[in-house]
Amino acid sequence: MLSGLFLIIYISFSFVMTYVNWERINTLQIFWIFKEAVLPDLNAYRQNPELLLEEDAPENIVLIVGESFSRSNSSLYGYEKNTNPMLHELEKNGELSVFKDVDSYTTTTIPSFKAMMMGYKNEYADSVEWYECLTLIEVMQKAGYTVHWLSNQSKHGICDNEIGLFADMCDEQAFVGDKIAGMKRTTYDGELLPLIDKSVSKARGKNFYVVHLMGSHSKFDARYPDSYSFFTAEDYEGSHPHLSSDKRQLLSTYDNSIRYNDRIVYDMINRFSGKDAVVIYLSDHGIDVFASDEDYIGHAIKNDPVSMHAARKIPFVIYTSGLCKEKYPQLQRRIENSLDNHIVTDKLMYTIMDIAGVLTVNSVSYRKESILE
Ligand SMILES: [Zn+2]
Numbered sequence: 001m002l003s004g005l006f007l008i009i010y011i012s013f014s015f016v017m018t019y020v021n022w023e024r025i026n027t028l029q030i031f032w033i034f035k036e037a038v039l040p041d042l043n044a045y046r047q048n049p050e051l052l053l054e055e056d057a058p059e060n061i062v063l064i065v066g067e068s069f070s071r072s073n074s075s076l077y078g079y080e081k082n083t084n085p086m087l088h089e090l091e092k093n094g095e096l097s098v099f100k101d102v103d104s105y106t107t108t109t110i111p112s113f114k115a116m117m118m119g120y121k122n123e124y125a126d127s128v129e130w131y132e133c134l135t136l137i138e139v140m141q142k143a144g145y146t147v148h149w150l151s152n153q154s155k156h157g158i159c160d161n162e163i164g165l166f167a168d169m170c171d172e173q174a175f176v177g178d179k180i181a182g183m184k185r186t187t188y189d190g191e192l193l194p195l196i197d198k199s200v201s202k203a204r205g206k207n208f209y210v211v212h213l214m215g216s217h218s219k220f221d222a223r224y225p226d227s228y229s230f231f232t233a234e235d236y237e238g239s240h241p242h243l244s245s246d247k248r249q250l251l252s253t254y255d256n257s258i259r260y261n262d263r264i265v266y267d268m269i270n271r272f273s274g275k276d277a278v279v280i281y282l283s284d285h286g287i288d289v290f291a292s293d294e295d296y297i298g299h300a301i302k303n304d305p306v307s308m309h310a311a312r313k314i315p316f317v318i319y320t321s322g323l324c325k326e327k328y329p330q331l332q333r334r335i336e337n338s339l340d341n342h343i344v345t346d347k348l349m350y351t352i353m354d355i356a357g358v359l360t361v362n363s364v365s366y367r368k369e370s371i372l373e
Helices: 002-019 027-036 085-092 109-117 136-142 161-167 189-202 245-270 305-312 322-327 329-336 345-355
Strands: 051-053 060-066 096-098 101-103 145-151 172-175 206-212 277-283 316-320 342-344 358-361
Touching (some): 109 136, 145 161, 145 189, 345 358
Parallel strands (some): 060 206, 101 342, 145 172
């Protein structure tokens, strides 16, 4: 009995020493990898809901989730630095709908994702386990969509474990590079483009893509290639005279990460421009980069309205292809009629269900939860 136990320990130890790349792992990550062993398998909590569907719905729905992108640093929303030239071009051509007043549900990644991808919010914690709630992925699969999870974030790690569980529910999942690199990740979001191409080339029928970007996650200058170093510290002398040169430099790298993402998101949208497609792009939350205090950079200072504004006000846009506009003129009208509404991202799941033509789930209509009028 005892020798059997030692044998198991020996085999486990040998496996870990052989296959784990220790140079990429810190103590916290080891903790989270072991924590993952006790995380639930969301597939075991599928609810097999009964859906009532519209006769027809867009063939491609694409959800691009950015990272740490504060609306106040987007030129789509009046920021003086030209951080979103490509998306602005789409907006000028009437191809992109820009929602004016959108708040992320929280200021951090995991609770934000849960609120977007399932019917769970932090305030339900006393009455329900989060993993028992209905997921958007299951609803979309029941609605006839093949669901793809394409990510440049890690699957395992301190910021990612629970998000990786959603990927395990999908019909396809693909990650760029190392699945445990965490914040040390150096792969660019542009590396998702070939993954999207591969996935789209094989796709049949209706497809729902979730594309998870590294976006503007710190460390900002690791998010874009040198060729995208558009802004420099000098560009901020006039606009941010109170910041030191080092801080202006840091702010310039944050804005460069946004400008790089502008290009990547534009390229992703273009992959679907000739198809019947709706593409939604938003950030999981914003970030306070010297907005509230010249010494503060981080997710947010609670109770500081300026900091919370930077951390929660996010960009939110919807692209509809020409074919989609032609086939679903009422959907386009509803999008355009909703641009001025105040929106919180916990409505995203119901909005995507609405776009996908889900009329009821187990005889209950969630239409009033959609952000579309
Ligand atoms: Zn995040």
